[in-house]
Amino acid sequence: GxxxxxxxxxxxxxxxxxxxxxxxxxxxxxxxxxxxxxxxxxxxxxxxxxxQRRPPDAPVGGIPIDSEYVIFVIDTSGSMSSYTWSLVVQKMSQTLDIYPHVKGIQVMNDMGQYMFPDTRRAWMKDSPSTRKRIIGALDAWAPFSNSSPVEGINAAIQTFYRPDRKISIYTLGDDFSGRSIRAVV
The missing domain is CATH 1.20.5 (Single alpha-helices involved in coiled-coils or other helix-helix interfaces)
Structure with a gap:
């Protein structure tokens, strides 16, 4: 024991x-x-x-973001609305976030039709409510489209270009059937 x-x-x-x-x-x-x-x-x-903080006008991905006006030309064809529309909304929101404040915004489809017909040939004033209105309208916006941005880009340039304006045109789409974008611009 x-x-x-x-x-x-x-x-x-x-x-x-x-x-x-x-x-x-x-x-x-x-x-x-x-x-x-x-x-x-x-x-x-x-x-x-x-x-170091990036200066507000420093390029993002090599693209200068010093524009005072922003135009979106969006392909509203069936292939876009069926398969990639959520990405369009996301990319548009991200692009707007890059520009905290601009003098004017415009949105048209690839055919040159305005998202908001009452703003035809005019700049929409930038504000949080304008941005919210644009993003909110994307879900229901489905005008006819031929899936080529040529007409929309031409309409944007012909209507809004001025030598004294810094304008960016963002094209959101999934198809370009032309030979060269240079021929368009």
Whole structure:
């Protein structure tokens, strides 16, 4: 009996010592991890402080975003509305986000038909409500389309081009049947 109890006691002491050593190792590792995390946090703050903000008129993907006016020419053909319309809405929202404020916005389809006929041949004033109205109208907008942006691009240029205006024309579509876009513009 006593020998067995001494053996059990010895075994428990061994397990306790091993457990205590493991706990000490865990404490050391935890301390090192906290120090490393703190070093990383300090490095992140240092890097973020050094990070330069992109000037508002810096190019995005090589495209200057200094335009004062933005025109969207959107392919409203069946292939677009059936398969990629959610992407059109997403890309249009992203493009508008790049331009926090412009002097005017216009939206027409690839045939040159205006999204809002009451704004025909005129700029829509930029505002949060105008942007919301445009994005909201996309879901129900489905005028006839021949799936080629040529007519819309020509209408946009002929109607809105002025030498003193910085205008961007964004064409959203899934098909261009012409030989060269240069011939269009």
């Amino acid at each position: 006593v020998a067995r109890l001494r053996g059990d006691l010895s075994e428990f002491r061994g397990e306790f010592a091993a457990s205590q050593e493991l706990s000490e190792v865990q404490d050391i590792l935890e301390g090192r991890m906290l120090a490393a995390q703190q070093d990383l946090s300090e490095e992140m703050r240092r890097l973020l402080a050094r990070q």
